[in-house]
Amino acid sequence: MLLKRIIVCLDVRNGKTTKGIRFKGNINIGDPVVMARHYYEEGVDELVFYDITASAEGRRLFLDVVERVAEQIFIPFCVGGGIGSVQDMRDTLLAGAEKVSVNSQAVKNPRIIAEGASRFGSQCIVLGMDALRDPSLPSGYRVVINGGRTPTERDALQWALEAEKLGAGEIVINSIDADGTKEGYEITLTRMLSEAVQIPVVASGGAGKPEHLADVLIEGKADAALIASMVHYGEYSIPQIKEYLNARGIPIRMV
Amino acid sequence: MVTIGIMDYKAGNIRSVLTAVQYLGANGVISDDPDVLRRCDKLIIPGDGEAKAVMGVLALTGLGDFLREYFQLGKPILGICIGCQIVLERSEERSTPCLGFIPGEVVRFPKKPGLKVPHMGWNQVHHDTSHPIFHGVPEDSPCYFVHSYYPVPRYKEHEAARTEYGISFVSALKKENLIALQFHPEKSATPGLKMIENFIFHC
Numbered sequence: 046m047l048l049k050r051i052i053v054c055l056d057v058r059n060g061k062t063t064k065g066i067r068f069k070g071n072i073n074i075g076d077p078v079v080m081a082r083h084y085y086e087e088g089v090d091e092l093v094f095y096d097i098t099a100s101a102e103g104r105r106l107f108l109d110v111v112e113r114v115a116e117q118i119f120i121p122f123c124v125g126g127g128i129g130s131v132q133d134m135r136d137t138l139l140a141g142a143e144k145v146s147v148n149s150q151a152v153k154n155p156r157i158i159a160e161g162a163s164r165f166g167s168q169c170i171v172l173g174m175d176a177l178r179d180p181s182l183p184s185g186y187r188v189v190i191n192g193g194r195t196p197t198e199r200d201a202l203q204w205a206l207e208a209e210k211l212g213a214g215e216i217v218i219n220s221i222d223a224d225g226t227k228e229g230y231e232i233t234l235t236r237m238l239s240e241a242v243q244i245p246v247v248a249s250g251g252a253g254k255p256e257h258l259a260d261v262l263i264e265g266k267a268d269a270a271l272i273a274s275m276v277h278y279g280e281y282s283i284p285q286i287k288e289y290l291n292a293r294g295i296p297i298r299m300v
Numbered sequence: 301m302v303t304i305g306i307m308d309y310k311a312g313n314i315r316s317v318l319t320a321v322q323y324l325g326a327n328g329v330i331s332d333d334p335d336v337l338r339r340c341d342k343l344i345i346p347g348d349g350e351a352k353a354v355m356g357v358l359a360l361t362g363l364g365d366f367l368r369e370y371f372q373l374g375k376p377i378l379g380i381c382i383g384c385q386i387v388l389e390r391s392e393e394r395s396t397p398c399l400g401f402i403p404g405e406v407v408r409f410p411k412k413p414g415l416k417v418p419h420m421g422w423n424q425v426h427h428d429t430s431h432p433i434f435h436g437v438p439e440d441s442p443c444y445f446v447h448s449y450y451p452v453p454r455y456k457e458h459e460a461a462r463t464e465y466g467i468s469f470v471s472a473l474k475k476e477n478l479i480a481l482q483f484h485p486e487k488s489a490t491p492g493l494k495m496i497e498n499f500i501f502h503c
Contacts, residue, residue: 115315121444121446244418245420268416
């Protein structure tokens with residue numbers, strides 16, 4: 046049976062990890078390579094690294110982090126942030142990442158999904174999507190870009206279906222409403238996307254306790270749940286979360 | 301020191317295979333040159349890719365003929381993912397004739413409601429404990445899969461593992477000096493590393 050995945054997300058700025066609360070007030074909390082190795086040993090199923098620097102210098106530091114991570118962990122990991130071309134994808138995959146994630150860049154230029162998928166295979170092209178509740182749109186959710194700051198004309202459900210058609214192999218759906226609240230994932234949004242597309246859907250934003258993961262994996266029908274601050278600040282460990290989910294009868298990789 | 305050749309045919313993430321081999325204390329050589337690979341003690345055909353493209357590269361570069369020779373010589377070969385599929389006779393993926401080391405074919409997962417394709421993520425591997433590659437690997441260990449097609453060997457004797465995903469499919473193949481894994485051992489944490497270690501030192 047295919048197991049549900051727990052994915053830890055690390056935001057990286059100038060070679061160091063941060064965790065933003067509602068995308069504001071990021072603070073440094075550590076070395077991403079050390080943290081990656083720690084989560085790997087704890088039994089996390091996958092990792093995601095987001096480069097939140099914009100400068101060329103930051104990009105070099107980031108790719109160096111990716112290379113060092115690849116030497117330390119033997120599970121898949123995805124890299125996002127600052128990927129705007131097929132060449133960026135290639136550089137990142139060659140540095141050792143399993144998948145690349147495109148978000149704002151894909152909204153501005155959807156062809157990048159198709160180009161990446163035909164060049165490297167759908168399995169390594171992930172669509173990251175930030176969505177905000179908006180009853181004026183058909184699905185009730187609007188796609189926002191640039192870290193949640195800029196609204197677009199796109200409907201979240203339509204965009205997910207279009208990205209799947211273009212060749213995305215997975216969708217990470219991040220609720221801006223829930224992000225940083227620690228009050229639980231956006232179940233309605235996650236479930237709507239998961240039921241609509243044939244590719245895996247990863248829920249993101251809002252996790253504060255293990256019950257939230259169980260909710261989104263069961264009711265939200267997510268294939269994976271992404272977490273960050275609930276483990277970064279030592280509140281919970283990966284084994285603790287996995288034991289809880291296992292006890293709830295959710296198929297999970299126990300280490 | 302054992303030298304493991306890692307065949308470079310412009311497919312997928314082969315660096316992670318090299319990293320795992322080096323991490324386990326062997327010498328790894330990535331090459332697309334049959335002369336370089338011929339000198340290696342053992343060979344890994346790494347993962348990711350599309351059957352027709354891969355077979356095209358093998359024909360163009362002479363690596364296909366090299367593989368036939370290496371297999372005939374009885375030297376150990378480990379196929380991973382697409383490297384587990386091209387050892388069969390043909391693939392349904394764009395009707396591609398393959399190497400034919402093992403009788404059988406490669407087919408796509410059936411269209412079923414709720415069955416997402418590609419099969420991506422961690423899934424349990426029920427393996428043949430008698431094969432040296434699985435020594436010390438706990439039964440039903442979860443391993444990391446990413447694929448839309450799966451191998452269907454004609455004879456049961458070539459099955460080395462099975463996995464359930466909508467159907468029960470063969471997730472590892474074996475024949476003489478060849479072992480082939482549909483999942484990615486280099487991305488499957490401790491059990492995967494154990495398999496690569498077994499291949500390096502005990503196959």
